[in-house]
Amino acid sequence: MRGRARAFYAGLFSPDPTEVAACRVLWNELPTVSEGNRDRLELPLTLAEFSEALRLMPTNKSPGMDGLTVEFYCAFWDVLGPDLAIVWAESEGSGVLPLSCRRAVLALLPKKGDLRDLRNWRPVSLLCTDYKIAAKAISLRL
Template identity: 75%
Template structure:
């Protein structure tokens, strides 16, 4: 029994060595080979990559001023409470044999069990809209 495990462990170890980073080229094409220097440079690169960019307030104002406005009538209609019929219609328009969430439940499942699930789902979504926060299971 241990022989097979030992074989695959050794195989994976050899593959791991091949995937090991031995050199990192920095912006000016200078190679780094010290592990600590490579880690530090990679961390600083990632930090800069995912940091927020400064935004010009004037550019934002121009962008916001040019966006179209929703009329008062449309706004009132859009802010009405959600209905089970609206959700059922949205579900009918979704592609079949697909899962809209991470639970793996397909649209066919929701169609079959809509009478049981529909009222609870509409309640959860309506409360989420009112609170402006989705439950953790829906994020």
């Protein structure tokens, strides 16, 4: 049964063939960022940016592998926030994300229909909240 599930999802999420000419058109027509904006976008994220990202995050969502929720981060932000900013700055410098940001819990959620059919299950990745906070801070900056 595991083999059938693996084969089904591997086929479902395998990349479609791409046309080289279409890729060239896409890349050539992408807008560019000015040098001044590029320099601003590449600055390290600040504690204020992380704080704003956390403030705007939805609550009552599933946590990742560490089990820490947005509500937990809100309650202990004075302690966790500065450490998150330091860890993220180190990650930007080294080019390697923390292990918690490189892992996810995969879960299958039922959709409508016969639940004995694999097509009626939707895979989702549950990411850790520290990664979600950083991603939100980056998106707000953009």
